[in-house]
Amino acid sequence: MPSVILENGNKITYDDIGEGTPVIFVHPPGMGRHVFYYQQKLKDHMRLIIPDLSGHGDSSRVDSNNVSVNYFADEIIHFMDKLEIEKAVLCGYSAGGAITQFLSIYYKERVKGLILFGGYPAVLNTFLQWEHKVGAFMVKHHRRLLAQILALSHTKNKKLQKKLFHHMLKSQKSVWYKYYQEVLQTNLIHDLNKINVPVLLMYGTKSDLINKYNTYFKEQIRRYRIVYFKHTNHQVPTKRWKLANAEIERYINGTIDHKKS
Numbered sequence: 216m217p218s219v220i221l222e223n224g225n226k227i228t229y230d231d232i233g234e235g236t237p238v239i240f241v242h243p244p245g246m247g248r249h250v251f252y253y254q255q256k257l258k259d260h261m262r263l264i265i266p267d268l269s270g271h272g273d274s275s276r277v278d279s280n281n282v283s284v285n286y287f288a289d290e291i292i293h294f295m296d297k298l299e300i301e302k303a304v305l306c307g308y309s310a311g312g313a314i315t316q317f318l319s320i321y322y323k324e325r326v327k328g329l330i331l332f333g334g335y336p337a338v339l340n341t342f343l344q345w346e347h348k349v350g351a352f353m354v355k356h357h358r359r360l361l362a363q364i365l366a367l368s369h370t371k372n373k374k375l376q377k378k379l380f381h382h383m384l385k386s387q388k389s390v391w392y393k394y395y396q397e398v399l400q401t402n403l404i405h406d407l408n409k410i411n412v413p414v415l416l417m418y419g420t421k422s423d424l425i426n427k428y429n430t431y432f433k434e435q436i437r438r439y440r441i442v443y444f445k446h447t448n449h450q451v452p453t454k455r456w457k458l459a460n461a462e463i464e465r466y467i468n469g470t471i472d473h474k475k476s
Contacts, residue, residue: 216273219297227294228273229266233258236467237303238330239291240265241311244350244394246365247272247382250308252375253456260464264303266294270390272382279389283397288317292325304328304471306463308452309425310347310398319410320403328471330415330463333449335428337402343424344399351395354388369453407435414439415466417459419447440466 218228230248238261240251248265249272257263267274268287291314295303302325307315312334319329338344353361362383366376414436418426420443429441442462444455451459 218273219294221290221293221297223293224275225269225277225290226275227266227269227290227297229264229294230255231262231264231298233260233262235261236327236471237262237264237300238463238467239295239300239303239305241287241291241305241307241314242268242271243309243311244398245271245354245362245383245386245391246379247386249375249378249382250369251306251452252378253453254306254460254463256456257460257463261304261467264298264300266291268394270387270394272385276387277390279387279393282390282393284313284317284401287314287394288322291318292322295325301325302327304330304467306330306332307334308332309334309449310394313398313401313403316403316407316410317401319412319414320406321409323409323411326412328412328415328466329410330417330466332417332451332459333419333422333425334416334432335425336404336407336431337428338399340424340427346424347395347399351392351399354392354395358388358391359384368448369450375453404431404435407431410436412438413466413470415462415470416441417444417451417462418442419444419449419451419455421447422449425449 247267251265269277305315312331319326366379447455
């Protein structure tokens, strides 16, 4: 697996497979790059770049006091610079979507498209706030149990469960915790109208805590497509990967690459 050293000395480990339009995937707190295991099957249709953010997986440990949504956004930009990628499609899953939305708003010259799995621009309702707070608490006090719960909830594939579990245990506890806390405090709602790229939003119909946030995207974003997957919770990248991958392929081929012609 390749890695690069950024200007600040951080090592970022990543998967880089396929050719064509570059798509950079951003994982949620703790989970690391293997949560996009099934998206690697898109390698025949686009270039897939899937990093472990710093403090996660096989990337460098860092000072958690510096961690924020802005910090990770800057990291993605420096990572793109190292790979000599001028513009990329960004794909964020869950809380990772806060980073990709931030980039689409404040670094729009580097973004050619935005894909969100279960995306939300803020954490407003009590139950979603509770989920983030419980996640942060579990990281501090029961990290192995949290890793096990997340692995089991994402897939029935025993091999992938094991991969996810052990990769999560590599993540730096303080960074995992701070990532939850920073997303909890982030509110991008009033800046969504600055996103000027086409957006693909994918939700599970059983994830009511999150999919209701699509209202904010509908109100402020000019070009978007929303897809709902029936009988599915929040874990769309792993539980509905075939349908989700088909939507990503359609988005890249029909929306992003179409603009080249």
